Amino acid sequence: MKAVFPDVEAVIFDMDGLVLDTETTYFIAWQHAAMRMGYVLPDEFCRSLSGLHFKQVSEMILAYCGQDFSLDHFNQISGEIWRDQVRDQGIPVKKGFFSLLDVITQLNLPFCLATNSLLANALECLDLAKLTHLFTTIISREMSVNPKPAPDLFIKASELLAVPIGRCLVLEDSLSGVMAAVKAGGIAVYVPSQTPLDKRAEFLADFNAIDLDRVARMLADKFTYSSFDRL
Numbered sequence: 001m002k003a004v005f006p007d008v009e010a011v012i013f014d015m016d017g018l019v020l021d022t023e024t025t026y027f028i029a030w031q032h033a034a035m036r037m038g039y040v041l042p043d044e045f046c047r048s049l050s051g052l053h054f055k056q057v058s059e060m061i062l063a064y065c066g067q068d069f070s071l072d073h074f075n076q077i078s079g080e081i082w083r084d085q086v087r088d089q090g091i092p093v094k095k096g097f098f099s100l101l102d103v104i105t106q107l108n109l110p111f112c113l114a115t116n117s118l119l120a121n122a123l124e125c126l127d128l129a130k131l132t133h134l135f136t137t138i139i140s141r142e143m144s145v146n147p148k149p150a151p152d153l154f155i156k157a158s159e160l161l162a163v164p165i166g167r168c169l170v171l172e173d174s175l176s177g178v179m180a181a182v183k184a185g186g187i188a189v190y191v192p193s194q195t196p197l198d199k200r201a202e203f204l205a206d207f208n209a210i211d212l213d214r215v216a217r218m219l220a221d222k223f224t225y226s227s228f229d230r231l
Contacts, residue, residue: 096212
């Protein structure tokens with residue numbers, strides 16, 4: 001972990017598990033769909049899928065459940081369950097997001113969203129969370145050859161923000177996201193969405209924060225490392 005927090009000229013947000021508490025809604029939908037099909041997806045297994053893109057998730061579920069498992073049927077059922085759930089309850093915004101956004105706005109820092117999700121799916125989630133209007137720049141799966149943990153999404157985000165990646169604060173909640181941020185050369189901050197913490201992500205990240213409120217306080221204190229608490 002770096003000892004001194006560097007200058008920051010832009011902020012790149014992950015979406016699932018970082019801005020939005022979508023991962024919890026996905027896990028519930030996956031578990032209920034699997035149960036209807038006669039399978040069990042334990043909490044620990046679902047947590048291991050955090051930060052992965054759709055193809056990787058599908059491959060891991062198939063490997064876990066076996067070759068007789070119908071992914072098409074599973075995706076149909078889980079999609080229906082997920083939409084029924086979020087249309088009724090919405091998607092929660094993660095603690096500290098709005099306070100961090102206030103600080104970013106006060107500091108006049110450009111920001112964007114970089115997600116493994118397809119653009120249509122990202123927009124649907126943002127709409128359900130009533131955040132569609134906040135992100136004018138979204139880098140999605142269609143805009144990158146390789147999803148996280150490859151660095152492509154963050155490199156593209158840096159280009160669109162017109163800020164060198166080494167001056168971009170990259171906020172991630174998963175190991176694959178932190179790996180992508182580090183490979184890209186961004187300032188990687190691990191803000192975990194799940195417990196127990198991923199020790200590999202904690203080690204790889206330049207900085208760690210328990211939630212986005214901590215990141216907001218760090219920026220408000222003019223980038224001083226002293227305000228950035230250890231997990």
